[in-house]
Amino acid sequence: MASIAAAELVAQAKAGDRNAFDALVGPLIDPAFRLAFGMLHDREAAEDAVQEAAFRAWRSLGNLRPGTEMRPWFFAIVANQCRSTLRGRWRRVLKLDGVGTPSQGVEDPVVRGADLRRAIRQLKRDQRLALVLHFYLDLSLEEVAAITRAPVGTVKSRIHRAVARLRPQLEAEEVFG
Amino acid sequence: MKQDHEDLPREDPRTKIRRALGAGEPDPGLRARVIGSMPIDPGGGSRWQWAAGGVAVLLAVTIVAGLVFVRQRSAAHSAATGQLVGSLTMTAQLDFRCTLPVQGYLSQGRISLPDGGVTVDQTQSPGKGTPTFGSVYVGGKWLPVPRTWLSPDGRSYAYITSTSGVPGQPQTATVYVHDIAKGTDRKLWSGSGSAQTIIGWGPGGVYFPLQPTASGQGFIGQEVWVVDPANASAAHRVGPNPPQTAAPGLPTVPLFLFGTRIAGGAAWTVKQVISQGPIPPGGGIISRDPAQVLRMDLKDGSLSTWFTAPDGTNVGIAGTDQQGHPILIITTTPNVVKPTQASSGAPVTMPPELVYPPPPRVLLLTSANQTVEISSGSDATFRPSSAFGDGHGIWLTSPGSLWLYRHGSLTKVADVPASLFPLPTPPPNLPTPPANFPKPSPPPGYPIGVSLNVLGPCA
Numbered sequence: 225m226a227s228i229a230a231a232e233l234v235a236q237a238k239a240g241d242r243n244a245f246d247a248l249v250g251p252l253i254d255p256a257f258r259l260a261f262g263m264l265h266d267r268e269a270a271e272d273a274v275q276e277a278a279f280r281a282w283r284s285l286g287n288l289r290p291g292t293e294m295r296p297w298f299f300a301i302v303a304n305q306c307r308s309t310l311r312g313r314w315r316r317v318l319k320l321d322g323v324g325t326p327s328q329g330v331e332d333p334v335v336r337g338a339d340l341r342r343a344i345r346q347l348k349r350d351q352r353l354a355l356v357l358h359f360y361l362d363l364s365l366e367e368v369a370a371i372t373r374a375p376v377g378t379v380k381s382r383i384h385r386a387v388a389r390l391r392p393q394l395e396a397e398e399v400f401g
Numbered sequence: 402m403k404q405d406h407e408d409l410p411r412e413d414p415r416t417k418i419r420r421a422l423g424a425g426e427p428d429p430g431l432r433a434r435v436i437g438s439m440p441i442d443p444g445g446g447s448r449w450q451w452a453a454g455g456v457a458v459l460l461a462v463t464i465v466a467g468l469v470f471v472r473q474r475s476a477a478h479s480a481a482t483g484q485l486v487g488s489l490t491m492t493a494q495l496d497f498r499c500t501l502p503v504q505g506y507l508s509q510g511r512i513s514l515p516d517g518g519v520t521v522d523q524t525q526s527p528g529k530g531t532p533t534f535g536s537v538y539v540g541g542k543w544l545p546v547p548r549t550w551l552s553p554d555g556r557s558y559a560y561i562t563s564t565s566g567v568p569g570q571p572q573t574a575t576v577y578v579h580d581i582a583k584g585t586d587r588k589l590w591s592g593s594g595s596a597q598t599i600i601g602w603g604p605g606g607v608y609f610p611l612q613p614t615a616s617g618q619g620f621i622g623q624e625v626w627v628v629d630p631a632n633a634s635a636a637h638r639v640g641p642n643p644p645q646t647a648a649p650g651l652p653t654v655p656l657f658l659f660g661t662r663i664a665g666g667a668a669w670t671v672k673q674v675i676s677q678g679p680i681p682p683g684g685g686i687i688s689r690d691p692a693q694v695l696r697m698d699l700k701d702g703s704l705s706t707w708f709t710a711p712d713g714t715n716v717g718i719a720g721t722d723q724q725g726h727p728i729l730i731i732t733t734t735p736n737v738v739k740p741t742q743a744s745s746g747a748p749v750t751m752p753p754e755l756v757y758p759p760p761p762r763v764l765l766l767t768s769a770n771q772t773v774e775i776s777s778g779s780d781a782t783f784r785p786s787s788a789f790g791d792g793h794g795i796w797l798t799s800p801g802s803l804w805l806y807r808h809g810s811l812t813k814v815a816d817v818p819a820s821l822f823p824l825p826t827p828p829p830n831l832p833t834p835p836a837n838f839p840k841p842s843p844p845p846g847y848p849i850g851v852s853l854n855v856l857g858p859c860a
């Protein structure tokens with residue numbers, strides 16, 4: 225529920241008040257980094273994405289409609305920025321890092337984690353985003369839907385398909401439990 | 402080995418995914434760096450969004466540069482050698498000569514007065530990369546640090562670092578002073594805690610917000626500390642740095658952080674307007690606590706309220722005059738909330754007064770609850786965005802113009818041709834306003850043009 229307080233903070237941030245912007249976006253920076261890290265798997269790229277997303281948020285404040293929830297709005301910007309990053313020069317690096325043959329039959333949990341990470345990287349972007357938002361950031365399906373601008377059913381479907389693709393590493397039946 | 406794994410507790414998919422995604426913990430200073438890099442662009446966010454973004458890039462890299470400046474000082478401290486690009490259109494005759502350092506969009510330069518000649522030293526390209534100039538002009542050089550970090554004598558600047566430490570051990574904050582002429586850095590003080598920025602220089606030395614316990618959560622400077630460059634061992638706590646009032650669900654930030662001004666033996670900040678509760682269905686009149694200008698006495702840390710914004714207004718501190726009095730900008734903040742939520746793609750009508758609020762009043766806060774009016778807000782062309790006090794008076798900028806308050810009178814000094822400070826090329830993928838979000842036309846006299854930022858005294 226957006227509050228008058230949030231609306232006023234937006235107005236103050238629009239007017240150039242850095243404290244107001246901090247109150248609005250500051251608490252979202254750390255989870256935004258985790259979102260970016262989950263999407264990009266690179267600390268430097270994730271920090272750059274969050275920084276750029278904050279700039280975009282700052283300059284988009286003028287178009288922010290009153291009543292808009294800040295968290296899904298900002299996370300959507302972060303997700304778009306990650307998408308741009310993946311389209312750009314980092315993509316080659318990330319893809320190179322992402323290719324490889326999964327370790328078959330390895331029991332070491334660290335190695336199995338690497339297999340899972342590799343598998344997550346190879347998910348479709350929308351599936352990976354939904355997975356990271358829901359499982360990594362603990363956002364509700366409704367909030368993931370708001371961020372990705374997709375119906376809740378679509379989000380469920382994406383997560384379900386993502387988990388299905390990760391089935392060799394996961395027990396999919398526990399996902400929605 | 403296999404037996405060991407079978408003894409491990411069964412993990413759910415969420416745990417496995419988190420473990421697989423790995424160490425995604427952000428750097429403790431990330432929030433401060435990101436927020437601190439935002440441009441202060443009063444009233445211009447909607448009109449010059451991408452320019453502001455570019456400026457943000459500039460400010461971001463300059464602040465970061467402050468931390469790594471020791472490695473780059475030889476290049477960054479080189480004397481400014483700019484290019485004369487034209488002249489302001491002078492609208493008043495000045496009886497003194499000086500040079501005013503300014504920033505316009507992504508260009509930084511100097512205005513020669515009284516002739517109005519503009520010399521642009523450098524123009525930063527939007528995007529990433531090592532900064533080549535900064536936000537302080539002193540001794541013929543641009544320094545890549547915020548002005549608040551510069552010592553009063555202009556010979557050095559302070560900066561602060563905060564380490565994340567090792568797990569189980571507290572963070573460490575360290576304050577340094579860099580001698581500009583010698584190019585040397587001196588560690589002033591180091592202690593347990595987290596601190597991300599310098600508030601400024603004052604009578605006791607370098608003031609900074611410190612979170613002594615460094616939990617990594619919540620706001621980042623619960624106390625105000627000072628360290629004297631002449632006696633670093635005398636570093637001490639000045640007083641608490643209480644949080645801003647926050648609405649439910651929103652975190653608190655300290656009162657004295659970004660935007661704090663130190664002048665006249667005090668630190669100045671604004672306690673923001675915060676109203677509680679949801680937006681009334683269908684709109685209505687809301688009540689709220691007024692915004693206040695707070696003064697922290699830097700001798701004892703005591704807080705006092707010096708100005709309370711009238712009902713329906715907000716207040717910001719644009720700068721200080723040479724005597725240390727805050728320059729206040731009083732903007733209209735309607736306390737009548739109108740329904741603005743779009744329904745099923747229907748056009749949203751923005752009230753014109755929200756998009757183009759009335760011109761602000763500008764006041765000089767001379768003592769507690771005592772002000773001198775610089776501008777009544779009746780001039781539609783004067784919407785100040787920057788103020789800087791020096792020996793000549795108070796320099797103020799409005800979109801497309803430069804003003805001077807002197808001897809009790811406000812005068813437009815010059816018009817600023819937009820061609821002297823060209824807008825940078827818009828970045829690709831620029832977000833555009835939604836089609837169902839029309840903007841009303843600006844009111845008559847609404848100023849347009851570049852909003853200069855005065856970066857120092859006219860010397």
